[in-house]
Amino acid sequence: MTYIPIQSLDRLRLSIKMNIQEYVPLAKYTTFKIGGPARYFCAAKSEDDILEAVRFAKEKKIPVMVIGGGSNLLVSDAGFNGLIIRCGIKGIEFKDAGKRSVLIEAGAGEDWEDLVAQAVERGLYGVENLSAIPGTVGASPVQNIGAYGFDVSGSIDMVRALDTKTMKFVKFSNSECNFSYRNSRFKHEKGRYIVSKVTYRLAKEGKADASYKDLVEYFGKRKIADPTLKQVRQAVIEVRKAKLPDWRSWGTAGSFFKNPLIDAEHFKRLKREYPEIPGFPEADGRIKVPLGWIIDKVCNSKGLTIGNVSTYEKQALVVVAKPGATATEVIGFANEIMRRVKEKTGIQVEAEVEWAVA
Numbered sequence: 001m002t003y004i005p006i007q008s009l010d011r012l013r014l015s016i017k018m019n020i021q022e023y024v025p026l027a028k029y030t031t032f033k034i035g036g037p038a039r040y041f042c043a044a045k046s047e048d049d050i051l052e053a054v055r056f057a058k059e060k061k062i063p064v065m066v067i068g069g070g071s072n073l074l075v076s077d078a079g080f081n082g083l084i085i086r087c088g089i090k091g092i093e094f095k096d097a098g099k100r101s102v103l104i105e106a107g108a109g110e111d112w113e114d115l116v117a118q119a120v121e122r123g124l125y126g127v128e129n130l131s132a133i134p135g136t137v138g139a140s141p142v143q144n145i146g147a148y149g150f151d152v153s154g155s156i157d158m159v160r161a162l163d164t165k166t167m168k169f170v171k172f173s174n175s176e177c178n179f180s181y182r183n184s185r186f187k188h189e190k191g192r193y194i195v196s197k198v199t200y201r202l203a204k205e206g207k208a209d210a211s212y213k214d215l216v217e218y219f220g221k222r223k224i225a226d227p228t229l230k231q232v233r234q235a236v237i238e239v240r241k242a243k244l245p246d247w248r249s250w251g252t253a254g255s256f257f258k259n260p261l262i263d264a265e266h267f268k269r270l271k272r273e274y275p276e277i278p279g280f281p282e283a284d285g286r287i288k289v290p291l292g293w294i295i296d297k298v299c300n301s302k303g304l305t306i307g308n309v310s311t312y313e314k315q316a317l318v319v320v321a322k323p324g325a326t327a328t329e330v331i332g333f334a335n336e337i338m339r340r341v342k343e344k345t346g347i348q349v350e351a352e353v354e355w356a357v358a
Contacts, residue, residue, distance in 0.1 A: 019043065020056065020083075026075045029067060029086065031134060031247040031254075034327050035075025038084040045088045045109075047169060047196050050162050054194070057083040064164070066194050068109065068136030072143060072253055074355050077327045087138050089196055092118065097201065103157060104200045108138025112145075115200075120233045125206035126155040128229055131236040134247055134254070138195040142186040143352075144179050148236055149212040153179035157201040161186065161193040169196065181288070182258050182352055208232040214239045243315045251321035252312070256334060258350045259317075261286040270345055274298060291341070291349065292317035299340040309333040331355065 024041035027033050039062065044050045057064045063082035067073060089107035092115060097103045102124055106115055112135050116127050129150040139145070140152045141159045156179075159172045170193075178185040186193045208229045210219055218235045219227050227235065245252050262270075267279050267287040274297070279287040295316035296302035302316035308325035310333075312318035319337075321330055338349040 020053070024084070026070075026079060026084065029084075030070035030073050030075055031252060032070075032074050032321060032327075032330070033251040033323075034077075034321060034325060034330065036077050036079025038080045038082070040083040041086070042083065043086045043088050045090070047089070047162070050085065050087070050089075050194055050196060051167065053083060053085050054162065054164050054167070064191065064194075066138070068139045069111070069134055071134040071247065072139065072353055074253065074327055074330055074353050076355070085194070087136065087194070087196070089138075094118075094122065100205070101201050101203055104202060106137045106198055106200070108136060108195045108197060110137040112137055112140060116233070119200075119202055120229055123229060124202035124204065125208065125229060126202040127152070127200065128208060128233045129212070129236055131233045132240045137198050141177055141179075141184055141195060141198055144182055144184050144187075146182065147240075148215060149209060151179070151181070152200075153177070153184075155200045155202060156198060158199040159186070159195055160197040160199075161195045164192055164194065181261060181282075210235065214243075244318060245312055245314075245320055251323070251325060252318060253353045255315075255317045256319040256351060256353050257291050257317060257337070258352045259288050259291050260347045260349060261288050262347060263287075266346065289347070290317075291347075294341055294345060294347070295337060298344050299337070301337060301340060304337075306333050306336065311337065327355075 020040055020042045022040055023037045025037050026035035042053050044053055054064060064085060065080060065082065066085045066087055068087055088109035090109055091107040092110055093105045095103040095105065104119065112133055115137060116131050120128050129148040130145060130152060133145055133147060141156055145152045156174050156177065159177055160169060163170050178188065186195060208227055210216065210227050210232050215235055218239055224231065244254060261282060263286055270277055278290050278293055282288055292315055295311060302311055303313040304311050307329050308322040309329050310320055312320050319330065319334060334351060341347055341349050
């Protein structure tokens with residue numbers, strides 16, 4: 001008979017309860033389809049699971065990374081020498097919030113596109129322009145996902161998350177989330193908070209916003225002057241499908257880089273050199289510049305291929321990887337694109353995709 005020390009027994013019980021696996025290949029859990037193994041891996045289906053998983057990691061003194069759909073993640077070829085928590089908390093509940101709005105409470109593991117589809121089907125306004133974005137509910141506040149003139153921060157009412165410092169679940173109002181362009185307190189304080197639930201406030205009545213350039217062109221061709229909620233959602237899906245690679249067939253994370261925000265003087269200098277460069281004023285006085293335009297028109301790098309990695313032929317902001325590509329190749333390619341942009345425009349590009357290295 002073999003005797004196991006009490007501490008080892010505790011770890012064994014936890015491992016069995018949590019189904020913590022070892023050396024799990026991560027490529028199949030990311031849309032890039034790239035990445036080495038996780039030293040430890042678990043699927044968390046409840047808040048208790050998240051608590052126990054973090055305690056496990058604290059005991060072993062290893063880093064923790066949370067993933068959902070893996071649509072904004074590039075895992076290193078060496079893998080992740082810590083614990084990967086794949087959040088699978090489910091549940092979507094619609095709650096009436098008066099004459100004007102409805103609250104949607106959703107588990108962090110719910111599929112984002114499913115939530116949008118349900119909201120539009122019920123005639124609720126606020127997330128229709130965010131259709132066809134791969135990923136989970138839990139990632140939406142972290143990344144402050146956005147598309148076609150909308151950021152999800154405009155619809156978020158509350159976020160519930162585990163504070164890994166205090167090991168208590170806390171709630172954040174919209175203002176407490178410190179949202180900004182593709183950013184939030186959850187991304188800024190990386191690793192501290194693990195989102196378990198998000199509540200969205202959507203309008204019962206409204207007017208679907210089709211003012212974004214691509215949508216104006218879409219409805220103009222079809223001579224639709226006042227598109228409905230469902231028509232805007234369908235337009236977004238079709239426009240995205242035409243411009244972006246299907247992540248189920250390609251190794252990609254969609255837009256790899258953030259559109260840069262630059263000061264007005266910097267934009268004026270670029271405008272003198274590149275008169276056709278687009279720019280969109282922000283509330284703080286900065287100008288948002290479409291990086292895809294710069295990569296294409298200024299750097300002549302749309303469709304650029306180096307080894308097994310390239311910018312997508314229909315959208316230069318997107319990086320795609322052929323089967324067999326490595327994370328090292330993708331990172332090297334991304335650095336080359338950033339170097340070219342910096343050299344031509346003076347803009348320091350930031351990656352939107354998170355690189356998992358530990």
